[in-house]
Amino acid sequence: MREVIVAEQAGFCFGVKRAVDEIVKVLTDEGAAWSIGMPIHNPQEVSRLQAMGLKIARDAAEVPDGARVFVRAHGEPRAVIQGLRARGAKVSDMTCPFVRRAQERASELSSRGYRVVLLGDVLHPEIRAIMGNIEGAADVVAGVEDARKLPKAPRVALISQTTQREELLAEVASALVLRAGELHVCNTVCGATVERQDAVRRLAGRVDGLVVVGGKESANTAKLRDIGEAGGMDVVWIENIGEMDWRWLDGKAIIGIAAGASTPQGLITEVCDKIARM
Ligand code: SF4
Known part of the structure; x- marks a missing residue:
């Protein structure tokens, strides 16, 4: 068994968890809803929500009149939200506080x-x-x-x-x-971002390599990779365990795991379990 150390703060932040929980609740109750753009920067989690009935609009104009629509944690311009409400949309504003x-x-x-x-x-x-x-x-x-x-x-x-x-x-x-x-x-x-970054810094010197788990579109995940590399760590960035190049583990006894604020716990657990067993 290989030793795996998970960063003390990893995965869903407060704002993303709040948004995903609400989307799941609404989809369970209503069966369908829209999001303007990807609700979070994690393709696996987005696929799960789409399977529950979430539709992704490229922009607000694509959202049908009167539909249930989520404003994601990143927020939207004021005029976009006003325009949706004017067309009768039921807006669930999940802009992170x-x-x-x-x-x-x-x-x-x-x-x-x-x-x-x-x-x-x-x-x-x-x-x-x-x-x-x-x-x-x-x-x-x-x-x-x-x-x-x-x-x-x-x-x-x-x-x-x-x-x-x-x-x-x-x-x-x-x-x-x-x-x-x-x-x-x-x-x-945001405190959540800083906490995840500091948690990566604290892994420096304790691990032989760092696996960063998160969507390739996620800005905060990219920063975790940068901080790991700046700290002298050998870093790989994967969206899911299927992207792992197992040869990278050769000669490495202790692996650190970091994850962006939009990475669901299930993906982190899967990566940890598989690496520990390799
Ligand atoms: S990372 Fe963004 S969404 Fe998450 S808590 Fe911070 S500001 Fe909110």
């Missing part, structure tokens, strides 16, 4: 005249949703280089996508001090 907080801070500071700067991925739905919940303009920066290129502004509010690293937020804040007369920094990095 931590994402909601980022939206509210951005909205409040924008309406007070701050130029909003969002740290994150401009293509990520959470960032698009935050931008769609403020009245004024916003800039999106991926890091310090982008921040240095911004024009100077009298009042700037820096708000983070919830899955960013706190260290990067601090670096971008330092860069923005030189671009703003007044800088307001909101640390909207």
Whole structure:
């Protein structure tokens, strides 16, 4: 038997669990419902929900009038939710409360005249949703280089996508001090993300290799892989046990397991059990 050490925090975070539990409850009661885009970044879990009756719409326009529709944990622009309600949709808004907080801070500071700067991925739905919940303009920066290129502004509010690293937020804040007369920094990095990242750091030096389990579209899972590699660990990233290259285990006695916030417990358990037996 091989030794397997699971990171102290791994798998579903509060916001994803809350959304998935509600989707399962509604599908059990009503038999069918829509989600705008993938409800979570995990194809195996999405397939399970689709088998229960969930339909995935590419955008809000594809959701039929009057249908039950979920707003996923990443949130949606305000106009999208208003448009769905205007068409009679029964909206189950599962925007994570931590994402909601980022939206509210951005909205409040924008309406007070701050130029909003969002740290994150401009293509990520959470960032698009935050931008769609403020009245004024916003800039999106991926890091310090982008921040240095911004024009100077009298009042700037820096708000983070919830899955960013706190260290990067601090670096971008330092860069923005030189671009703003007044800088307001909101640390909207989610505790669940930080906890999963710290749990990976604590595995460094204790394992011969790290298996990261999670969807390839999951930003927070990608960060766990990056942190493992930065900590000197030999890392493989798999969505499910079927992707495992068993030769990678050769010569490794102790394996660490990490999992993103959208990875269901069943997949983590399966990976642990199989690796332990190999
Ligand atoms: S990672 Fe944090 S912000 Fe994102 S859904 Fe989970 S609990 Fe909410």
